Structures are given as structure tokens and as C-alpha cells.
Amino acid sequence: MYEFAYNEVVEESRATMRARERAAMDRVIGMLRMAQEKGPLSRERVDALFYLRRLWMIFMDDLKDPNNELPDPLRAGLISIGLWMLKEIDRVRSRVTDDLAPMIEINEIIRDGLK
Template sequence: MSLNAYRRAQSIVETPRATEHRLMSQITGELIEARDAGLYGAALMPALHRNREVWGTFATLCGAPGNRLPDELRATIISLALWVERYSSAVATGRDSIDDLIQVNRAIIDGLAGIPQAA
């Protein structure tokens, strides 16, 4: 009961940006745990699926009418979501490493936290 009350209170006071930061941090943590556990192939699917879901949601929201983000940022997010979808398939089949997904997510986390990116 107290956990549900905490979650309700959190959703009331948390900004959308903070929610996105928390969600991306959680999902990236799952990707890191999967990598560090030496998982590959089908064993990576739960973490990859959750990452795909959040990126798909970001893309859908960016493509929605009335989205107030700048057009260039919306296009970049949609492009990244498409890349995540394709690249995740390559990771699942063992053709690529999960590290690039983690790196992209970390860059988004830093951006949401207001940490400037190195050139």
C-alpha cells in the first residue's frame, strides 16, 4: 500500500523530463546488467524489447500533432528510434554489441539531465 502511495505522489510531483530521465536510467541499467551477465541472443530479448518500447513511444510522441519540441529535435529522436529498432535486431542475432545501445541511451540520459555532450 505505501509503495503505491509513493508512486502516486512521485507521478504528481515529477516533471515529464524527470520521468523520461528515470525511465531511460532504469532501462539502460537493465541493458548494462544483461551485458555484464554475459547474456546474448534470446536471453537479451527482455531488455532489448523494453528499450525498443520506450524508443517507439518517444518516436510516436514526436510524430504526434501538437508536439512542441523543435522540429529538428523531433526528427532526431525519430531517427534514433528507427536506428534502435534496427540495431536491436542485430544485437539479438549476435551481429552487434549491446554497448552502442547503452552509449546512445547514456547520451540521452545526460541530455535529459542537462549535461553537455563532448564534440
């Protein structure tokens, strides 16, 4: 009886965490879209890139945690995406590129996988 209740709570917690992660991804995607519209010198771009970096750093810290229950190959793949994201942020900040579309697209794919 207690095991059933515990498993129910754990599953609810996972669903809540996925919902929060999805909401954070929705927010960053919206910020990136607005930043793309406003242009490379906009405050929106600075804010979007800052939030995106913070979000992916949190994700990668969680993925590196030995208690993370995701399968190792999935964790490694997501960490690789996170490293790419950080490099892409640096490329945009240093004006090597102004195109936020690849970051938007990748974040949409990740968000959609959180269902």
C-alpha cells in the first residue's frame, strides 16, 4: 500500500518536473523569437541569450548528476546538444552569426520531447 502511494508521488513529481522544464523551454523559445524580430543589438537578444545559457547550464548540471535516471546515451546526447547551444550562444554574442533560428528549432524539438 505504501509502495503504491510512493510510486504515485514519484511519478507525479516527474510529470511536474517535465511540465516545468517544458514551461521554461516555452519561455526561452518565445524570448528567442522576439529577439530574432528585434535584431542583433536589441535588449531582447541579450536577455534571451542570457536566459538560454542559464537554462542549458541547469539542464547540463542535472544531466551530469549520477542520480539522473535518464539512460546514459540520452544523457550524453542532451549534454552534447547543450554544449553546442553554449557554443552557438557565443557565436551570436560575438556576431559570427545573427541567426537564432537553429537555436529556436533545437529548443522546440527538445520541448516537444518533454510531453
